[in-house]
Amino acid sequence: MKYYDKLIFELSREGRTGYSLPKASASAAIPAELSRESALPLPEVSEVDVVRHYTNLSQMNFGVDTGFYPLGSCTMKYNPKINEEIANMPAFAGLHPLDDQLPGVDMVYDEMDKALAAITGMKHFTFKPCAGAHGELTGLMIMKQYHQNRGDLARTKVIVPDSAHGTNPASAAVCGFDIVEVKSNAAGLVDVEDLKPLLGPEIAGIMMTNPNTLGLFEKDIKEIAALVHECGGLLYYDGANMNPLLGMVRPGDMGFDIMHLNLHKTFSTPHGGGGPGSGPVGVCERLAHLLPADIQNRVPAIPGEEKVGSVSGFHGNFGIILRAYTYILMLGRENVKMAGKLATLGANYIKESLKDAYKLPIPTVCKHEFVFDGLIDDGSATGKHGATTLDVAKRLLDFGFHAPTIYFPLLFHQALMIEPTETESKETLDEFIDVMHKIAAEAAQDPDILHSAPHNAPISRPDETTAARKPILKYQDETL
Amino acid sequence: MPNFSYFPHTDDDIRQMLERIGVKSLDDLYCDVPADYIYKGEYDLPEAMDEQQVREFFEAVAAKNPRMKVLVGAGAYDHYTPSVIPYITSRSEFITAYTPYQCEISQGTLRYIFEYQSMICALTGMDVSNASMYDGPTAAAEAMRMAVACAKKKNTVLISNGLLPHVREVIRTYAKYYGTTIEEIEMVEGRTSLESLKKFMESGDVAGAIVPGINRFGVIEDLTGFAEALHEQKAILVEYCDPSALAVTKTPAGWDADVAVGDGQPLGIPLCYGGPYVGFMACRKDYMRKLPGRIVGETVDGSGKRAFVLTLQAREQHIRREKATSNICSNESLMALWVTVYLSLMGPKGMQQVNDLSYAGAHELHDKLISTGKFEKAFDAPFLKEFVLKPLVDVKKLQQALREAGFLAAIETEEGLVSFCVTEKHLKDIDPLVDVIKAL
Numbered sequence: 001m002k003y004y005d006k007l008i009f010e011l012s013r014e015g016r017t018g019y020s021l022p023k024a025s026a027s028a029a030i031p032a033e034l035s036r037e038s039a040l041p042l043p044e045v046s047e048v049d050v051v052r053h054y055t056n057l058s059q060m061n062f063g064v065d066t067g068f069y070p071l072g073s074c075t076m077k078y079n080p081k082i083n084e085e086i087a088n089m090p091a092f093a094g095l096h097p098l099d100d101q102l103p104g105v106d107m108v109y110d111e112m113d114k115a116l117a118a119i120t121g122m123k124h125f126t127f128k129p130c131a132g133a134h135g136e137l138t139g140l141m142i143m144k145q146y147h148q149n150r151g152d153l154a155r156t157k158v159i160v161p162d163s164a165h166g167t168n169p170a171s172a173a174v175c176g177f178d179i180v181e182v183k184s185n186a187a188g189l190v191d192v193e194d195l196k197p198l199l200g201p202e203i204a205g206i207m208m209t210n211p212n213t214l215g216l217f218e219k220d221i222k223e224i225a226a227l228v229h230e231c232g233g234l235l236y237y238d239g240a241n242m243n244p245l246l247g248m249v250r251p252g253d254m255g256f257d258i259m260h261l262n263l264h265k266t267f268s269t270p271h272g273g274g275g276p277g278s279g280p281v282g283v284c285e286r287l288a289h290l291l292p293a294d295i296q297n298r299v300p301a302i303p304g305e306e307k308v309g310s311v312s313g314f315h316g317n318f319g320i321i322l323r324a325y326t327y328i329l330m331l332g333r334e335n336v337k338m339a340g341k342l343a344t345l346g347a348n349y350i351k352e353s354l355k356d357a358y359k360l361p362i363p364t365v366c367k368h369e370f371v372f373d374g375l376i377d378d379g380s381a382t383g384k385h386g387a388t389t390l391d392v393a394k395r396l397l398d399f400g401f402h403a404p405t406i407y408f409p410l411l412f413h414q415a416l417m418i419e420p421t422e423t424e425s426k427e428t429l430d431e432f433i434d435v436m437h438k439i440a441a442e443a444a445q446d447p448d449i450l451h452s453a454p455h456n457a458p459i460s461r462p463d464e465t466t467a468a469r470k471p472i473l474k475y476q477d478e479t480l
Numbered sequence: 481m482p483n484f485s486y487f488p489h490t491d492d493d494i495r496q497m498l499e500r501i502g503v504k505s506l507d508d509l510y511c512d513v514p515a516d517y518i519y520k521g522e523y524d525l526p527e528a529m530d531e532q533q534v535r536e537f538f539e540a541v542a543a544k545n546p547r548m549k550v551l552v553g554a555g556a557y558d559h560y561t562p563s564v565i566p567y568i569t570s571r572s573e574f575i576t577a578y579t580p581y582q583c584e585i586s587q588g589t590l591r592y593i594f595e596y597q598s599m600i601c602a603l604t605g606m607d608v609s610n611a612s613m614y615d616g617p618t619a620a621a622e623a624m625r626m627a628v629a630c631a632k633k634k635n636t637v638l639i640s641n642g643l644l645p646h647v648r649e650v651i652r653t654y655a656k657y658y659g660t661t662i663e664e665i666e667m668v669e670g671r672t673s674l675e676s677l678k679k680f681m682e683s684g685d686v687a688g689a690i691v692p693g694i695n696r697f698g699v700i701e702d703l704t705g706f707a708e709a710l711h712e713q714k715a716i717l718v719e720y721c722d723p724s725a726l727a728v729t730k731t732p733a734g735w736d737a738d739v740a741v742g743d744g745q746p747l748g749i750p751l752c753y754g755g756p757y758v759g760f761m762a763c764r765k766d767y768m769r770k771l772p773g774r775i776v777g778e779t780v781d782g783s784g785k786r787a788f789v790l791t792l793q794a795r796e797q798h799i800r801r802e803k804a805t806s807n808i809c810s811n812e813s814l815m816a817l818w819v820t821v822y823l824s825l826m827g828p829k830g831m832q833q834v835n836d837l838s839y840a841g842a843h844e845l846h847d848k849l850i851s852t853g854k855f856e857k858a859f860d861a862p863f864l865k866e867f868v869l870k871p872l873v874d875v876k877k878l879q880q881a882l883r884e885a886g887f888l889a890a891i892e893t894e895e896g897l898v899s900f901c902v903t904e905k906h907l908k909d910i911d912p913l914v915d916v917i918k919a920l
Contacts, residue, residue, distance in 0.1 A: 001585065003587075003785065005785070005786055007591065007594070007595060007598075008595050008820075008824050009595070009598065012827075016827075017827060017829060017830065018562075018564075018824065018825035018826070018827065018830070019562065019825050019826050019827070019829075019830035019833070020562070021560070021830065021833050021834065021837065021904060022837060022904060022907065024833050024836035024837050024840065025840065026836065026840060027832070027836050028728050028832075028835045028836050028838075028839035028840075028864065029839070030700065030728055030729060030839075030862060030864070031700075031862055033702070033704075033730075034700045034702060034729055034730050034862060035728065035729065035730060036726065036727065036728050036729055036730060036731060036734070037730055037731065037734045038605070038731075038734075039828065040602060040603070040727050040828040040831060040832075041602045041828075042599060042602055042823050042824075042826070042827050042828050042831065043824055043827060044827040044828065044829070045824055045825075045827065047564060047825065050564055050568075050821060050824045050825055051564055051567070051568065053824075054568045054571075054592070054817075054821060055568070055571070057587075057588040057591050057592055058568075058571040058573040058574055058588050059573065059588070060585075060586075060587035060588040060591070061573040061574060061577050061585070061586055061587070061588030061589055062573070062577060062582070062585040062586065063572055063573045063574070063575065063576030063577040064572075064576035064577075065572035065573070065576045066572075066573060066576075069578070071578055071581075074578055076578060077486075078486055079575065079576050080486060082531050082534055082535075084570065084575075085535075086534065086535075086538045088566065088570075089538065089539075089542055091539075091542035091543075091545065091547070092542060092752060092753065093750035093751065093752050094547065094548075094550070094558075094750065094751060095545060095751055095752065095753040096548070096550045096552065096556055096558070096751050096753070096888050097555075097556050097751065097753050097754030097755075098552065098554055098555075098556070098888075098891055099548060099753075099888050101546070101883070102544075102545040102546075102753070103544045103545065104541040104542055104543070104544035104545040105545055105753055107541060107544070108541065114524070115525055115526075118523050118524040118525055119523065119525070121519075130614035130615065130618070130755065130756070130812070131614060131808075131809065131810045132809065132810075133797070133807045133808060133809040133810070134614060134618070134808075136807065137807055140657070141653070141657050144657055160802075166797045166798035166799075166801050166809075167797050167798075167807050167809050169797075169801040169802035170797035170800070170801055170802060170804045170806070170807035171807040172802065173802040173803070173804070173807070174625065174654075174657075174658060174804075174805075174806065174807050175657045175658070176657050176658050176659045179801075179802045216512070217510075217512045217513050219512050219513070219514060221514075221517075222514060222517075247519075247523070248510060248513075248518060248519060249510075249513060249517050249518060249519060250519050253517055253519065254517055268486075270575040270576050270814075271576070271577065271578045271579070271810075272574070272575055272577075272812075272813050272814030272815075273574055273575075273577045273578070273579070273580065273586075273589040273813035273814055273817070274578065274579035274580065274589070274611070274774065274810045274811050274813035275612070275614075275756075275810040275811050275812040275813050275814065275815070276614075276755070276756030276758075276812045276813075276814060276815055277810055292653075308653065309649055309650075309652055309653030309656065310617075310646065310649045310650050310653055311618070311650060311653055311654075312614060312615055312617060312618055312650060312755070313555060313615045313616060313617040313618075313646050313647070313650065313743065313754060313755070313757065314555075314556070314646065314753070314754025314755060315753060315754045315755065316754070316755055317755040317756040318752055318753040318754055318755050318756075319752050319755065319756050320755075320756060322538075326534060326538070328525065328526075329526060329528075329529045329534050329537065330486075330528060330529060330531070330534060331484075331486075331525075331528060332525060332526060332527050332528025332529065333522065333523050333524075333525040333526065333527055333528065334527070334528050335484045335486075335487070335528055336523055336525060337523070338484070338487060339487075341506040341507075341509065341510075342487055342489055342506075344506075344509045344510070345489075345494065345497055345498070345501075345506060345509060346497075348497075348501045348503075348509060349497040349500055349501060352500050352501050352502070353500060364512065365503075365509055365511060365512055393582070394584070397582060397584055397585050402578075402582060402585070403581075403582050405581075408798070422486075422487055423486050423487065423488065424488070425488035425489070425493070426488075426489065426493040426496065426497060454584050454585075457584035457585050458584065458585075458587050459583070459584055459587060459781040459785055459787045460584070460781045460782040460783055460785075461584065461781060461782055462583060462584075462779050462780065462781045462782075462787040462788075462789050463779045463780055463781070463782075463787075464779065464789050464791065466779050466780075467777040467778070467779035467789050467791040468777070468791050468792055468793070468794070471768070471775075471777050471791060471792060472777055472778040472779070473594075473597055473607075473608050473609070473768075473775060473776070473777050473778075473791075474594070474597050474598035474601045474607075474608070474609070475594075475595070475598040477778075
């Protein structure tokens with residue numbers, strides 16, 4: 001990747017235009033006291049300037065189409081191009097969200113609802129949430145509304161495992177719940193003995209991801225589900241880690257009452273540099289009437305039972321839902337059964353191939369991802385500072401790989417979380433394994449090679465401290 | 481083994497990989513899952529289609545939806561999209577990247593977000609913008625929480641009845657579970673009433689107010705006195721704006737607002753049945769550390785080269801967990817790129833022209849509709865591209881006649897008024913629409 005240093009503002013020349021519009025015969029006659037008070041400081045650039053500038057920017061970016069992206073908990077699987085073609089059909093682009101007479105659109109929502117219900121064992125889904133965290137919040141609202149409708153107002157606490165994604169406690173907090181943390185045991189699973197005393201009449205429910213963020217299947221889930229239900233709480237399934245269960249295990253069958261799916265993970269829609277995603281929320285039959293109302297009226301309200309209100313502007317990210325539906329149609333009944341298995345195969349293959357060079361705190365079979373706790377030999381024996389997980393991550397960039405997720409989960413100090421997905425070939429995994437071995441060998445001999453990485457990226461490691469202390473957050477900003 | 485184009489594994493690959501792991505079969509990798517949780521049934525899904533079948537399938541789905549000429553807005557505006565935008569935003573380096581955690585190989589994403597933040601600040605006059613939110617209504621709901629977080633002990637947020645219904649509903653939903661009280665400021669003569677706001681201020685519990693720059697009647701609001709009334713009690717003013725209109729209307733900074741939010745959709749994003757769109761959120765620098773969402777900042781790398789990074793992360797959920805004021809993780813990055821490319825192409829003059837054309841079209845339609853004798857003016861107040869009229873004919877019949885002629889227009893408001901909108905894309909549709917109404 002080459003370094004390109006321009007900002008679009010720096011290409012601006014007064015009088016240059018990049019638009020093509022009909023001629024206007026008169027200016028908008030807005031009363032002076034309601035008019036814009038100052039010139040609009042946008043760049044003035046030509047169409048060619050814009051195309052070259054953003055093409056150059058794109059070339060400083062790494063995506064799944066560039067190379068292997070083993071970012072744990074993010075499920076960076078291949079994004080099929082037919083998904084894009086369908087979602088970009090002009091026939092869909094021109095539909096207004098308040099048009100309530102669109103049978104083709106209704107069908108897409110109905111069929112997606114059925115497909116996701118079949119895959120997860122839930123009854124119905126709402127498609128309004130625009131991301132995973134948004135789905136969590138919506139799901140917790142359903143949990144709260146369920147208890148409120150029953151007049152059970154004492155249930156103010158939600159249990160969250162210490163290994164949970166950071167969004168779990170944050171979502172529970174903004175839904176007005178207090179958070180109770182349950183600890184993991186030495187095997188990396190929710191400690192049932194630690195859970196038991198936490199349960200009681202104040203517990204609204206528990207949030208779990210299964211497999212958890214260590215990539216381990218919570219095998220005590222049956223007992224946990226029974227205990228939580230017995231105390232009157234509900235089980236929320238964080239679907240961020242659904243990929244290894246795709247075609248194998250259904251959260252509904254494990255006793256989960258509410259869940260979200262990340263269509264941008266499990267259902268192959270692109271991550272877009274951090275959105276747009278889609279986080280549909282599914283519920284079991286007894287909660288279905290609480291889902292936010294939708295234009296299709298798929299789950300009517302029950303008189304006297306208040307529904308959760310709307311959580312986003314219109315009908316969720318329709319463009320993303322179309323992509324996921326395309327994926328499901330391509331995958332079909334036959335191939336769905338292989339997706340989760342092959343993802344799990346890849347993760348275990350990497351784990352077993354690298355455990356001679358990286359510390360593996362939990363050696364049991366993993367699902368779609370697993371966590372190393374840094375290098376076995378970090379090179380500190382050379383008398384230099386040892387190489388950290390950050391250093392390994394940065395060195396990987398030099399070899400044309402994206403880095404794994406680092407320093408998460410918080411249970412290990414040097415966490416390095418690797419998730420390969422089912423769309424990577426054995427050759428790609430072998431290349432990655434070779435490079436990881438090479439990096440480990442470099443660290444043992446001379447950790448400074450890692451400290452100074454990346455060497456081949458458009459920039460070297462930036463000064464993040466100054467960025468936060470003296471923020472420059474827009475063009476020509478003075479330090480705030 | 482599967483002969484499926486997204487799975488690259490050969491039988492031999494699988495055999496070798498299982499051997500390295502030390503298990504006999506793929507099913508053995510699920511030995512930790514209780515046997516009764518392994519789904520043994522057939523998944524109730526359609527049979528796999530090939531690409532050609534998928535294309536034909538969706539062509540048939542699309543054909544079921546009538547293609548309408550859209551002359552309404554109500555939160556989704558059919559502005560023209562320059563061809564450069566889908567071309568650029570389809571580049572796989574942008575689409576298939578994740579959130580830019582590894583900044584050294586994400587300078588493309590980080591730079592366009594920095595440009596996006598700069599442009600949102602340019603439009604709104606605010607000091608700081610975040611990297612984007614899900615959509616306008618959720619950005620407004622986040623602003624509600626931000627108001628409560630800034631005010632500490634006060635727990636009421638006022639929302640103008642002039643906000644679109646779907647914006648009010650999302651704020652109310654978020655507020656209900658967060659535990660915040662929402663009160664609705666009344667409308668008088670088509671505008672948000674300052675008197676009504678002042679009355680609510682008497683409780684002493686108001687943390688902030690969310691009011692539109694242009695309200696659901698299309699009326700350009702006069703917010704004189706709003707900020708003052710709120711600031712007297714250290715409450716914040718949040719303005720919900722149409723970012724396209726901000727090229728010609730007074731900015732949130734001009735009204736002395738503290739936070740500006742809204743939906744970026746009018747900036748060239750196709751209607752696409754309501755999403756993906758992009759919410760924007762910007763504030764004065766005093767509130768910088770309360771602003772939710774990702775923020776990109778400029779710094780230098782080890783050799784002094786200009787570089788961009790995610791910054792001020794101490795505010796965010798992955799650091800603060802339950803103490804974060806927002807649970808937001810992703811933004812709508814690719815849609816922020818969409819907006820950035822749009823604003824780059826348009827520049828100040830293009831933005832002026834879009835508004836001039838929409839203004840001229842909307843006023844032409846307004847006057848022609850009045851002269852049919854089938855509508856009366858609803859309010860005597862200035863509007864830009866969207867307006868409401870009082871219908872003198874049956875609304876259902878009106879809507880049906882328009883629909884049969886291929887127009888989506890005359891959406892009914894909660895007071896029984898009907899709403900129209902004209903953008904630069906629909907100037908040629910004005911006369912045919914008026915003809916339909918004349919024939920009623």
